[in-house]
Every structure is written in C-alpha cells, then in structure tokens.
Amino acid sequence: MMDPDLPPLSLDVARLLDAERSRPDPSADFRARLTERLAADVLDGAVLGDGRSTLDAASASKGTPAAGGAPAASPPPGIGRLARLSKAVALLLVGAAGGAGLNAALREPAIVHVPAPQGPQAPHPVPASSRLPEPRTEPATDSSVAPARPLPPSRPVRHADKAPSAAPPAPASAESAPSQAPLTRDQELASERALIERARSALARGKPDDALEAIARHRRDFAAGQLVEERCALEILALAVGHNLDEARRRAAEFRRTYPGSMLRRTIDQALDAKE
C-alpha cells in the first residue's frame, strides 16, 4: 500500500541518504570483539538465563561503559594453553546444554526473499519457515540434563513414537506420562541434550574416550538431530584432548566448511591452537 499523499524526497536529501547508506561495515576488530563476547554469553547459557545485559551492568556500575554484561566475555591476557583449552571446552560444552537448545528450536527455515515494494534499497534475504517453531524459552526441563547419571541402555525416548498405541503404559513418571503421544521437538531435544551433556561431563572429567562414546551414541541415535553442530564441535575437542590431533584438525576443517558462520568456530580454533 502506498500513501498517495507521501511527498517525494528532495534530491538533496536523497543524496544525503545515499551517503548514509554507504556507511562502512563494522571493522574486523569490532566484529571479532563482539563475536567473542556473544559466543561466550551464548555458550554460557546466558541467552536462556537471567537476562542480565550490558544495560544492566552499565546501570549497576556507571563509569565503566565498556564493561559489558558478559562474565568471561574475553579471556584474560596471558592465559596458558591448557587453561585456554579448558575454557574452550567449558564454553562449548556449557553451550551445548544451554544456548544450543535455542539454536535447535529454530532450525530448518528456508531462505526466501521478501520483496520490498518501495524504498531505495534492494530486498534482503530473510529467513522463513514452513512452520513456526514451538514457543519455548527454555529448551528442556532440568530433569533432561543429568550429566553425572549414566543413560539407560534403552533407546532414547524419541523412538517411543514407534511404539504401538496399545502398548502398556510406562511406569508413572513425569517424563513418561504422555507416552502415547508422539514426542515433541522439545522431548527429542531433551534426549539429545542428555547425550551431549554426558559427553560434556566426561570431557570435563578428562575422559575423552567416554566423551567420544557419548558422541558416537548421539550420532547413532540422532544422525540428523538438532544438536549436530554442537556434537561435531564437541567431537573435535574430545579428539584434541585425547591427543588425536590429526583427526581433530581434519574434523575441524570439515566443520569450518560445513558451518562457515558458526559461533563455535572460534572456540574450536582456540582449542586446537592450545594443543599445537
């Protein structure tokens, strides 16, 4: 809909706005700093946390405008290689249990162009989806993340959707109550997260083989799951921690090709650098 009463811009104003549109993109340094802060915050689970922001931090401590609201936003200078690797593992793995869930909630939309019926700039590619993501601010309940508890040997709950509807009800529990209904993406995600968290926990305990076992199980049960990106990143870290550096580097190269825009790339690079 066009407003017929809308007066056109004067040539002078149009020229000024053209100059404004040619504004340079943020510098590489700016982008790198912001990427690091956001990666730390997202992977720390802050995206699903208490919502503390830079504004909160600024209002709490005026006079430190660049402090930001991100604990562990950037590594302290002079940190050792091992410590950097540990931090990378911690960041990535906490992320798998936290921010990754948010990623997973919004997967698989197609990229479409929404035409701009008017205005001086070309339309920009925007994401769209054939279906809306399920409303959710927290991807899973606490009970879905049990890092210290070994998973039962049975199949993950997502496979319960193949059970016949006449199957006897499972033992009463919060998770098994809706056993007759197909599992939601949230429930699948919870099962994935449990495996990813199991790998994270193993890696944090310095047991990369156990981590790789959980990763292999995730690959088997959720080959095209919602946390594949996180699984792949975890695997690279587990390989690096397990001194399988050649394989870690090979996987890292594949990861970079597959996820060129991943926020986990920096963490992986830092982890591999720390092992060099």
Add this chain to the structure above:
Amino acid sequence: MESPRDDEERSTPAPDAPMVPSPRPSVRPSVVYQEELAFVVRSLRRLGIGSADLEDLAHDVFMTAFRRLDRYDPARPIRPWLFGIAFRLAADFRRLVRHDRERPIASVSEPPDDGAAPDEAAAQSQDRRLVLAALGKVDLARQPVFIMHDIEGLPMPEIAHALDLPLGTAYSRLRQARAEFTEAVRAERRRGSP
C-alpha cells in the same frame, strides 16, 4: 526415523562416517548474527548511539534477539524485528545516559571510510555526520519509521508490524519525519555544521 546402527557404538569416530550433515539454512542465532551484524550496527548509529557504546549496544541487541527468537515469526523479514529491538534498547540507553553526566549522548563521531578516495571519503563522512545530526532532530516516535523506510528501504507493512502501528499511522509518521528531517538538514547547514 532411522533405525539405530549398533556398529557405531564405539569410542572413536568411523573414518568414513560423515561427521556433519549438509548445511541447512536456518534462523539460528549464529546465522542471524553473521548476516545482520552490519545492519544492527548501522541502525544503532542512526539511532544516536556513539562509537564508544556501539559494541555494548550491539551486544545487547543480539542477546535480546537470541533470547526472543522463539517469538520471531520467520515468515516475516527479520530486519524490522531486529530494528524494533535496537530501537527500544537505544531508547533505554538514552534514558540511562541522560542521567549520567560522564557519558554525553551527543558523542556521535564518524569513522573514516577506508574504501573511498580521500576527498570522496571526507565528503561522504561529512554527509553522514549531517544525516546523523538531522536524524537526532526527528521526533523519537517518527525516527524509526524514517530510518527503516527511507534509509533501509524496508517495506512499510513490515515496519508497521514491527512497531505495532496501524499502517496509516506509520505513513503519517513517515510524512512528518521527512519534513522534520529536511528542516533539520537545512538548520544544520545554516549553523555551518557539521
């Protein structure tokens, strides 16, 4: 659903096993960040955020967006939605610094344009300073409509939706904003600034 493959239950990855699936387009936070960082930063500049605070505000915009991605309708363009977040955070920030004498809000400076010839870069930089100064004179309720429509070229129905305005109201605000902006440009030139 694929049936499980028990032979994959092992502690090391199979050499020929595909580690990662083929990439799929998505609205994952990392994708939003990569594709929209420049848009968010220049939007914040136009909303009056100076270079000293740009990184912090951009950080807040993306963190807020990531937190609220489940409320974003992927059938709509993401830029008006992101701009709405940026606009509200910039307004909050202005309210904050208004009470903070150490951080004057009018600290909007222009970075050099590395890609242009010196004369051209200087002229463009001057024009951009003039635009920012004039934008600062546009009423805050009308400013986002003008920026999104006349500078970013976003479709008006999407702008109206993002700002929760009736379409007619959005057009009305644009018309007034254009007049305010044009007058502000004249006034800035009369003052001999920037």
